[in-house]
Amino acid sequence: MFKVTDNRFYTGDSSPLFTREIAQQCRQFHGQIEGYTPTPLVSLPHLAKKLGVKSIQVKDESHRFGLNAFKVLGGSYALARLLAEHLNVDIADIDMKTIGSKLPEPVVFITATAGNHGTGVAWAAREMGQKAVVYMPKGSSLASVERIKGLGAECIVTDVNYDDTVRLASQMADEKDWILVQDTAWQGYTKIPTWISQGYMTMADEAIQQLQDTDSDLPTHVFLQAGVGAMAGGILGYLVDALGSANFKSVIVEPDAADCIYRSGEAGDIVNVSGDLKSIMAGLACGEPNPVTWPILKASSSQFVSVADEVSALGMRILGNPLRGDNKVISGESGAICMGLLYLLATDPKGKQIASELGLNQDSSILLFSTEGDTNQERYQQIVWQGKLAYC
Incomplete structure (x- = not known):
């Protein structure tokens, strides 16, 4: 259901392309757009207690400019x-x-x-x-x-x-x-993909400010989903600069049908994946890592994880059907992958061993990014209402 590889190439180095200062410039631009408001950071205290961690915070990007996604x-x-x-x-x-x-x-x-x-x-x-x-x-x-x-x-x-x-x-x-x-790069085409990844940092800057404004704990563990790695690299780069790489662990998660970042993490260099790349997580079904953001992912990710579609479906159901007292998050296929994995790390025997290696325990504060809502409503209903892709 999922495969994990530790990052043997970890250095904790930051990137001059993805810093808190640049993020705040991006946020200043976004802030002047009509209708701008920071998206909610949803706390799930009852789920955190159930999973044995201190806190779980989910950045809900379904509210971004009425477009139901962060992109x-x-x-x-x-x-x-x-x-x-x-x-x-x-x-x-x-x-x-x-x-x-x-x-x-x-x-x-x-x-x-x-x-x-x-x-x-x-x-x-x-x-x-x-x-x-x-x-x-x-x-x-x-x-x-x-x-x-x-x-x-x-x-x-x-x-x-x-x-x-x-x-x-x-x-x-x-x-x-x-x-x-x-939103990906290649030789001779890097400037625009860099700007795109920098733009994504706005949601990380919002999240950290929201935690600080509510006197909440800063994250000890961050889970980031990846397609080409444009969002994951931008967010990770920001967090390394803002928090310091020694102060949190990061897990990069992607569908097993297009796990180019996972394979690159194993190899220590970019590995492309070809074929149909068929996954319910359409936004993550990309086979070629972004060379602009790959260096920060290689330097500062703690682990790389490849998961089956059922893991994302599980995450969608958990977020859409919360424990009593927690708020609901409508999360689409690409948005819920990390929640599905977090649940398995807390409940699955194999997952518990990995969680222990990651230091996930009662003192852990988790930050997730639900990057999209129900952008495909028919599939959302098939998964959340009808139980398609049930985890067994």
């Missing part, structure tokens, strides 16, 4: 940086509602996505008066396609997997002189 943080920041660069102004001078009037014609942004990133780019492009073209891999849900189209973007579903869809979007950007806004 807009990266897309909006990257688009703003691109337009600021185009106009030769500081990003602090970018007003999303008026930037379009400063351009002779709309800029066309193109991206590949499993769903949430494309939604974020489409929303940001619309808010800035620009255009977006979104490519999606084969098997993408109709709900995701319609959501993106509803934001005014053109959306095309390809007949190839996610990583090949990224290559197709890059090719189209070159052919049509559009701007590629992708």
Whole structure:
């Protein structure tokens, strides 16, 4: 059901790309967007008691700008940086509602996505008066396609997997002189993916401030889900800078059908995974690690974990059906993977041994990021209501 590998290459080193200072600049930009408010940090004290830890805090990104997912943080920041660069102004001078009037014609942004990133780019492009073209891999849900189209973007579903869809979007950007806004990187394409990962740090900066404002314990253990590792690397980099790597342990979790970060963690260098990459966790079904964020994941992750889809389904049910006195979190497939794993670490015999090695005990304060809500409502109901992918 899950595989774990310790990070033999851990150094605890920080990254100059992902710091608290940069995160606060990103948050300042997000803060001027109409409708901005920090998403809830949900405390689950009764679940914490049941699982034998001191506290569990869940950052609920289903409330982000009404888009039901966190990805807009990266897309909006990257688009703003691109337009600021185009106009030769500081990003602090970018007003999303008026930037379009400063351009002779709309800029066309193109991206590949499993769903949430494309939604974020489409929303940001619309808010800035620009255009977006979104490519999606084969098997993408109709709900995701319609959501993106509803934001005014053109959306095309390809007949190839996610990583090949990224290559197709890059090719189209070159052919049509559009701007590629992708949340992974490769040789010669690093600036925009770096901005995207930096944009994600806003939610980590919010979370730490929320803990401090409520006199709650800072995390001793952080669980982060990974696809290409753009979000996990950005958040981990921030936390290493803000808290110090010696003060918490981090666990990177991904679906076993696309566990490129897990395999890279075993090898100590980037390992790509090919094939259909079929998983219910569409947002994490990526086979090629982001080289921008891989160095911080290699340096400062404590463990890498590869899990079956049933683990995510378990997490969705736990968050959506809380113990009495705890608040409910509607978490989608990619959002709930870490909660499912945390539960197994506390209850499964194999998990308990791993938990002991991680130092998970009654003094542990856990921080999780539920990165999406029920973005695919039909699948959410199949899993949470009908018991699809039950853990046995």
